[in-house]
Amino acid sequence: MRIDALDRKAIALGLTPGMTLADAKARAPHLAVAQADAAADERLMLRLAAFCEQFTPLVALDPPCGLMLDATGCAHLFGGDAAMRAYVLRAMARLTFSGRAAVAGTPDAARALARFGETAVAPPGEEEVFARPLSIAALEAPRETSVALTRAGLTTLGDLADRSSAALTARFGDETMRRLTRILGREDARITPLRSLPECMVERRFAEPFLDLSAIENVLRPLIVEATGILEKRGEGGRAFEARFFRTDGAVASLRFETGAPSRNVEALLRLFRLKADSLADPLDPGYGFDVIRFCVLNAETLAQSQIGFERQDAQDGDFADLVDRLAARFGRECVLRFAARDTHDPMRAAAYVDAAASPSSPPSSWPKPEPGEPPLRPLFLFDPPQPIETMAETPDGPPMHFKWRRVRHLIARAEGPERIAPEWWRNAAGARPRTRDYYRLEDRDGRRFWVFREGLYESETAAPRWFLHGLFA
Template identity: 55%
Template structure:
């Protein structure tokens, strides 16, 4: 039995069949429970852990349909429209789903019906039923009021009004119900009765193109899995080709027979329909997995989904064998794909500019695949570079000898080395961006470009002016010029 803290008291959050047989009830306080059963064994409820586990179960159920949604804290809704015949019928798919969940050691109640609300109500009050289309209403009318899954106050109010079953409610005009209990109750009622249907909102969006294969026996050999994946990729790419699009993001799901699901994501720099290059990236990705793909007792099924697509026109190869700009771009995209597959999404970056005069934010890097190229301002001809080649994330303090109030350094010591300044330009005052949310209250900085006797060029700045405060201003090294 598990307890949780609710409204200042420790109450029973979950209990097993034995505990229920002893008279314990859900929602009872722990003290009451102890009074009934002194030798009660309890544990703390872990709502986050339960939620994670439910997500794992949802992933497992994706073997039956890509449309899986969570319902409450302990329910899963599967949209099996058009999927049942693949498993031999509705009864068989229901049994298979429950069997798969039982491997995780959970007890299940299941039902199949025409609308998600009806299925949910039947699962809880008429377990195991498979409502054929048209008979939902008759079946639902026998259900108690609690099947509507409303809050306590509404359920109580309906009970006090003399409604015992949904049948009592079904014949009442819905405008009366709406007037008393709100629009929600009336629509839930009509959904449970199968008069109205809504789509479920799946946990993960439906992929644009999908190919899958179920194995009669679990398959453990990596080579055969990859061969299957290659066939699936061929199917998916043909589907893409007929629509004139190419995939940018792919996902291979490996359903292990014990219910674990491993997913491998592959992103490409350009839309592709090339099976060979996709397989190469997949192999690279699998080789680079920190946590290798453990076949265990084998995999039940394999699915390849194309998550993101973009238009892709056929390329016309040049007759004279010259490389065109498009082919060059393709070769570059292939390079990015290979590097990303092997070293991760963050490893390949591009330089991006942002419109600010704060030097630390003016230029940065962003992952290549998830950013667009940016443009830089035009240069003033005949001038030397005004910004350093490298920039320190944290400016490094330096000891400086300089004339007051705002002359460049005469000499400075950086990392124990003394630099005699020969040439200098400045100050260039850069104030912090006070209008930004959470901006620092740092004082303005006076930047100088300085060059020492050996020709090394540095970007140094002074915080505050001499005479501004009692404290003498501090100097920092912020970057190195080429």
């Protein structure tokens, strides 16, 4: 067993990571040890990353135990690079995390300065000045490379920077040299943030942690008004929204909801938020209060200005879309459905259930009109899969006289059929040969109406056809 990580006190005792546990115990018998848990570490870093999203939306993990914050365009909100660095460190200290931080023009320079230097802020373009005195350990190159460099008498990045890069690349490889140019700020690299940038984002910061959950809508409403105002200027409406609550103790709650059609309707969005908040398994908990409340529009689509009032039908459709959105927010999108017609003669595939929020309505003409004067030919309810039944028929290819379903015998009083429906052979994989179905409409003596079928043509397809109950009529 080896040591993975140490705290300050242990390092002061002269212990180092990588040492065997037995050695360490020999030196410090009172050592408190815990099993390393990489997954838990990563979860912690992800939680911290979420917490840091209150400083800038672009946050990336910097393994193994670093966070990379892209402060472009954010630093001035905190009063400059140095002030922002101090602010972040203070916030971390409140969460009982100590840390090292540096601000630089490139991610690699910032990492090297934070881990191996004393510089707090290296203004863009001046990284080289600050990075030159750093030890070559800042390259974080493989062990043999650093040994070789030290043997060659190269101890600082400045020493390396003065050599011809072609010779160094030939000797130590491409990767080490790229790292050097990046640390020196000669080449820039972008970070890959954990979450992509939202379409638009508004937030409210509180001087005192915000505790009153009942007044949360008073905060959210102006935020939504502001966000929809931004969308309106762009001629867009939002489809997916998120409210994020940054708690003082570092926890971040996020509440996401979607609309079926692009929307800028403040009241409708607030209603969706309310529904979503009500349906949470563990309700929104302010704990010691929220520092920041943020409202993001994650997805936006073009939404033209509409003149409500001129077109009544449109307004009505809009209200109904609102209702569908509310229900989808409350019960989940997979539970709010619409019926879509499919062009097929296979009764199993003739109708599909589709997400109502995604497809507000299907063209009414797509459903076949029933023949006037005919009784209903299709059942109101369909079993999927069809239910096996035991039947007794007069002739092998005639309708049943009675059948048994769920231990109850139904004596047939009226019958019509068969309606022969051949399977869609082109849909089936080779080998599994589907059988022709002969459908019958039956009515038992109590007046219950059933839709049953016999699977397989007698004698030509099967010797003992099986019967199934497929649907129930009203």
